[in-house]
Amino acid sequence: MPRIAPLEPPYAPELQAHFDRIMPPGVPPLRLFRTLATSERAWTKFRAGSLLDRGPLPLREREIVIDRTCALTRCAYEWGVHVAYFADRAGLTGEQVRATVLEPATAACWSEAEQALIAAIDALHHRATWNEEEFTAIKRHYDDAQILEVILLCGFYRTVAYLANGLALPLEAGTARFPDAA
Template identity: 70%
Template structure:
C-alpha cells in the first residue's frame, strides 16, 4: 500500500475540494492521499503548480512526464499518466512503449519530439543540456516551453522519488510498464 499511511475519508473539506479540483470527480490517487495527510508536504507539492496546464501542449507535456518517470523506474506515476492521458495526448502504443524502452531518436517520434526526448534524457543522465540539445529544443519550443520542460523533468523526478520511496502500490486502473 504505502510506507506512510494515506489520509482516509472522510477528508477535511479543504482537502476534499483540492482533490475534487485535481481529480475532477475521480477518487484521489494514493500519492495524493499520502501527501495530503502531511500539510507542509502537501502544500509544497501543490505549490509546484505543475498539476495544471502550462505552456506545453498536452502531447509534449505527457511525453516529458512519461519519459521522466520511465527513466526513474517509476511505474506508479508512468502508469497513471499513460492510463489517464495517453489517449488524449494521441500517443500510439508504439510511442507509449518507446517512452520506456526506446531511444530518443526512435522513428515513431517527430523531429521535435526527438529533440524533446533527447533533452529529457540529458537532464536525467547529466542534469544539464548541452549546446546541441538546447539548440535542438530551441528550434521547436520557445523560452517558456523550454523552462516548462526542465521544471517538469525536475518535478516528476521528485514525484518518482516519492512514489518509489513510499513503495506505493500501483493504481488499479494504471498502465503497467511494457516488458
C-alpha cells in the same frame, strides 16, 4: 503496502475541495495525494510547487516529458497514472507509449521535434544539463517558456518519482503497467 499509510475518507472539507479540483469527477484521489496530505506541510508545498495546470506546452509534449521522466526514474506508479489518464487524450500511440520506456530518443515513432524533446529529457536526467547541440535542437522547436516548462516538469516529476518510489506506493487500480522488453 505503502511505507506511510494514506488518508482514508471522509476527508476534511478543505482537503476534499483540493482533491475535487485536481481529480476528474467520480475518480477518487490518488494514493500519492492522500499520502502527501498526511502532512499539511508536504501537501501544501507539493501543491504550491506543482505543475498540475496546463502550462505552455501542448498536452502531447507535456505527457511525453512526464512519461519519459517517469520511465527514466523507474516510477511505474506515476507513469501508469499518466498513461492511463492522458495517453489517449495526448494522441500517443501504443508504440509511442512503449517507446517512452524502452526506446531511444531517435526511435522512428517520434517526429523530429519530439526526438529533440526526448533527447533533452534524457540529457537532463543523466547529466542535469544540455550540451550546445542538445540545446540548439530543442530551441529549434520550442520557445523559451516551453523550454523552461520542460526543465520544471522534468524536475517536478523526478520529485514525484522519489515520493512514489521511496514510499513504495502500490500501483493504482486500472492504470498502465510498464511494458516488457521483448
